[in-house]
Amino acid sequence: MEQKRKSNLQTLKKRKTMWAYIFLAPQIIVFFIFSAYPIVMSYVYSFYEWTGIGPLSNFVGLDNYYQLLTSDRFWNSAVVSIYYIIGTTILGVGGALVLAIILNDQKLQGKGFYRAIYFLPVVTTTAIVGIIMGNIFGINGFANQLLLNVNIIDKPIPWLTDPVLAVIVLIVIGSWKGLGINMVYWLAGLQSIPNELYESAQLDGAGFWSTLRHITLPLLKPIAAVIILLSLVSGINAFDLVKTLTDGGPNFATETMDLFIYNFAFSSQLGGGQVRMGYASAAGVLLGMFTFVISMVFGAASFGKQITKFRMNKKKKGGVSA
Amino acid sequence: MKRRSFYAIGVLAVAVMLVLSACSGEENDDAANEDEDVVTLSFWNRYPELRGGLEQLIAGFEAEHPHIKIDKQETPEPETQLRTALSEGNVPDLWTNIVDLSELVEVDAVKNLDEIFTDEVKAQFQDGTWYENGTTSDGSVYGFPLASPRSKAMIMYYNKDVFDMLGLTEADIPATWEEFKTIGQRILDESGGAIYPIVWNNPGWANEQLVSMMGTAITPEVPWQENYREGEPQLLTDGKIESATFIKELLDEGIMAPQSVEVGLGEAEALFAVGQSAFLWSGDWVGRQLYGENEFENWGVAPLPTKDGQPYYYHAGSEATSIRVSNETEHWEEVRTFLEYALDHLYETVYVNTGAGLPAKADVGGDPPFEQYHDILELENELAIPVPKPAELNPDIIEFNRAYRNKLEVGGIGDAVVGYITGNIDDLEAEIGKLDQDMKDAFFETLEEFPEVSQEDYIYPNWQPFEPYTVDKYDELK
Numbered sequence: 001m002e003q004k005r006k007s008n009l010q011t012l013k014k015r016k017t018m019w020a021y022i023f024l025a026p027q028i029i030v031f032f033i034f035s036a037y038p039i040v041m042s043y044v045y046s047f048y049e050w051t052g053i054g055p056l057s058n059f060v061g062l063d064n065y066y067q068l069l070t071s072d073r074f075w076n077s078a079v080v081s082i083y084y085i086i087g088t089t090i091l092g093v094g095g096a097l098v099l100a101i102i103l104n105d106q107k108l109q110g111k112g113f114y115r116a117i118y119f120l121p122v123v124t125t126t127a128i129v130g131i132i133m134g135n136i137f138g139i140n141g142f143a144n145q146l147l148l149n150v151n152i153i154d155k156p157i158p159w160l161t162d163p164v165l166a167v168i169v170l171i172v173i174g175s176w177k178g179l180g181i182n183m184v185y186w187l188a189g190l191q192s193i194p195n196e197l198y199e200s201a202q203l204d205g206a207g208f209w210s211t212l213r214h215i216t217l218p219l220l221k222p223i224a225a226v227i228i229l230l231s232l233v234s235g236i237n238a239f240d241l242v243k244t245l246t247d248g249g250p251n252f253a254t255e256t257m258d259l260f261i262y263n264f265a266f267s268s269q270l271g272g273g274q275v276r277m278g279y280a281s282a283a284g285v286l287l288g289m290f291t292f293v294i295s296m297v298f299g300a301a302s303f304g305k306q307i308t309k310f311r312m313n314k315k316k317k318g319g320v321s322a
Numbered sequence: 323m324k325r326r327s328f329y330a331i332g333v334l335a336v337a338v339m340l341v342l343s344a345c346s347g348e349e350n351d352d353a354a355n356e357d358e359d360v361v362t363l364s365f366w367n368r369y370p371e372l373r374g375g376l377e378q379l380i381a382g383f384e385a386e387h388p389h390i391k392i393d394k395q396e397t398p399e400p401e402t403q404l405r406t407a408l409s410e411g412n413v414p415d416l417w418t419n420i421v422d423l424s425e426l427v428e429v430d431a432v433k434n435l436d437e438i439f440t441d442e443v444k445a446q447f448q449d450g451t452w453y454e455n456g457t458t459s460d461g462s463v464y465g466f467p468l469a470s471p472r473s474k475a476m477i478m479y480y481n482k483d484v485f486d487m488l489g490l491t492e493a494d495i496p497a498t499w500e501e502f503k504t505i506g507q508r509i510l511d512e513s514g515g516a517i518y519p520i521v522w523n524n525p526g527w528a529n530e531q532l533v534s535m536m537g538t539a540i541t542p543e544v545p546w547q548e549n550y551r552e553g554e555p556q557l558l559t560d561g562k563i564e565s566a567t568f569i570k571e572l573l574d575e576g577i578m579a580p581q582s583v584e585v586g587l588g589e590a591e592a593l594f595a596v597g598q599s600a601f602l603w604s605g606d607w608v609g610r611q612l613y614g615e616n617e618f619e620n621w622g623v624a625p626l627p628t629k630d631g632q633p634y635y636y637h638a639g640s641e642a643t644s645i646r647v648s649n650e651t652e653h654w655e656e657v658r659t660f661l662e663y664a665l666d667h668l669y670e671t672v673y674v675n676t677g678a679g680l681p682a683k684a685d686v687g688g689d690p691p692f693e694q695y696h697d698i699l700e701l702e703n704e705l706a707i708p709v710p711k712p713a714e715l716n717p718d719i720i721e722f723n724r725a726y727r728n729k730l731e732v733g734g735i736g737d738a739v740v741g742y743i744t745g746n747i748d749d750l751e752a753e754i755g756k757l758d759q760d761m762k763d764a765f766f767e768t769l770e771e772f773p774e775v776s777q778e779d780y781i782y783p784n785w786q787p788f789e790p791y792t793v794d795k796y797d798e799l800k
């Protein structure tokens with residue numbers, strides 16, 4: 001009887017497992033075809049001199065990596081990417097927090113409207129944003145016309161052709177574009193803080209700044225780590241904005257790593273160069289590693305303590321039960 | 323009772339659905355049969371100036387051949403699109419040239435067109451139309467030639483409305499840089515700064531072309547990126563540096579419209595057409611753009627100004643503007659019908675009648691839409707001069723060129739010139755010198771890997787700058 005019950009239980013478990021695999025199968029297949037396979041193949045391509053068509057015949061070993069790591073243009077693109085990532089994270093995440101705190105105020109009228117307005121850039125196509133901003137920040141664009149008309153400047157500012165200004169413009173626009181989504185994350189975090197805490201603080205005579213310092217910010221720490229990590233990772237994908245706004249110019253001064261990869265993978269012939277898929281793949285591998293390192297370092301810095309605490313608790317519990 | 327009526331309604335509904343679906347099926351079948359009779363060829367075009375002309379050509383062809391339809395699409399990112407199609411095995415039946423021909427032949431992606439281009443047909447084309455890795459590979463034709471090899475040299479367009487308004491005449495058209503600056507200052511003064519003397523554009527390739535062409539008036543032995551006397555690549559020349567310096571001076575002195583460093587060709591043409599600038603530097607195809615896209619007719623053409631008014635030139639056959647056919651096409655018969663029709667009608671319809679440029683075929687009739695077309699033709703014949711093409715004597719050079727250029731970070735000097743003009747590079751000579759050295763290093767390093775190619779293959783002792791390098795000159799060296 002006992003054995004029969006056990007065998008029924010096992011059959012039930014097997015069935016459950018089988019169904020779990022059946023339901024997982026489509027996702028696993030899609031993952032292998034569209035994620036795992038391209039990733040593995042980009043590693044393979046990176047060891048070849050290859051134009052993207054025809055057989056892989058010219059094995060060059062680590063030559064592509066060597067050439068990349070000794071290339072000024074590659075390092076310049078890495079530096080531009082780092083500036084962009086850090087800039088958009090500081091401006092985008094910081095600005096979104098300020099906005100979220102303002103829009104979380106119970107007394108504020110028309111919150112829904114303001115939230116929609118700030119969220120609008122998130123759902124706007126980045127390429128279109130790039131083109132429109134190109135007109136706004138052009139030599140004869142709206143920004144210069146405005147500054148000239150109010151006599152702040154006496155000649156147009158080369159927003160998009162000065163390398164420093166162009167990177168700043170990219171950062172500002174990139175931050176503005178991501179402001180809405182970060183604001184939503186912050187709002188979710190703010191709304192998870194119990195109101196009782198604020199009420200008690202008010203009874204104790206705490207003002208806005210002390211409430212912010214001693215209640216809001218400390219309780220937002222866990223979500224802050226997630227928002228910053230997401231912002232850092234999304235900052236690595238600046239391709240569409242950079243391509244449409246500056247196209248990496250002047251003289252590659254605003255070329256980010258993803259645009260660098262694109263330029264070598266596809267669009268070189270018209271620019272007088274050669275298409276080098278193997279070289280671009282090697283750059284892609286390095287970009288992947290760069291993303292991984294950023295995520296790991298930041299993850300360790302943000303969640304390290306929590307993970308250690310969790311492990312210690314688990315160990316303690318394990319000790320009690322033993 | 324209720325149950326019976328429920329079943330009756332159900333049966334009726336099913337019957338109605340069956341009848342309706344049968345009817346629609348018949349209609350669909352008819353449509354499908356009609357569709358089966360029509361073969362659709364896909365055609366990707368990357369040349370904006372050919373759009374209108376190709377549409378007219380296709381309309382004429384479809385009227386004459388109702389069973390063949392051409393589905394033409396414009397490709398804004400042609401290289402990306404074609405490479406993606408190649409890797410997916412989804413190449414259009416026809417496309418305008420993109421991706422190195424040798425690469426396409428290597429993977430068997432492009433169709434041999436020898437059966438259309440017999441020797442008799444080939445003889446109908448301009449000299450210099452047929453060359454290795456352009457329209458031919460190993461002597462066989464793989465590209466249906468479109469534009470004349472003696473085209474694409476940059477010229478100067480001048481706005482006659484602006485000239486009339488400021489009291490300028492054709493005698494004021496500048497031939498030297500000094501004259502250009504003088505007339506530029508006069509235009510600024512007389513228009514009160516409302517009209518810029520020149521509007522230019524920012525793509526790196528256009529800047530490289532401009533300084534290279536202007537530069538040949540100073541350093542004629544380097545028409546593009548090779549020195550055929552020394553037999554080595556050469557990016558750094560006095561001509562290019564001085565030309566870039568001249569362009570920067572125009573910008574700094576306010577003679578060139580400041581937006582020149584931000585805008586593309588199309589915007590520059592539009593600014594010129596609305597009278598915001600007196601001059602525009604561009605290629606032969608711009609006549610059609612001014613006339614067709616900007617509806618502006620009152621302009622003239624002249625050679626670019628050079629340092630001392632000396633002549634300049636551009637290497638003919640710089641680009642094999644042509645149609646290529648997929649080797650995987652399932653409709654070769656229909657493609658051939660289209661190409662044969664194109665052979666008779668394309669040059670007149672697409673080039674001459676629209677003014678989109680100069681056709682590859684010689685002695686083409688037609689009626690240019692603007693009178694300046696013949697002036698452009700004359701200028702291009704004078705300025706686009708055939709220079710040696712080393713691959714004509716040694717086909718291994720095609721593979722060699724690809725290999726040595728693969729070692730380069732940057733394919734040319736265009737971006738450096740843009741960087742210099744916008745003030746981001748102070749020492750252009752040092753910057754181009756570095757690119758020049760990189761190119762030479764890659765060249766000589768690759769020579770050691772290719773025993774079948776030598777530096778001698780790049781030396782042409784019987785070549786004189788400004789003298790067309792014709793077939794008989796190659797024969798002299800064989």
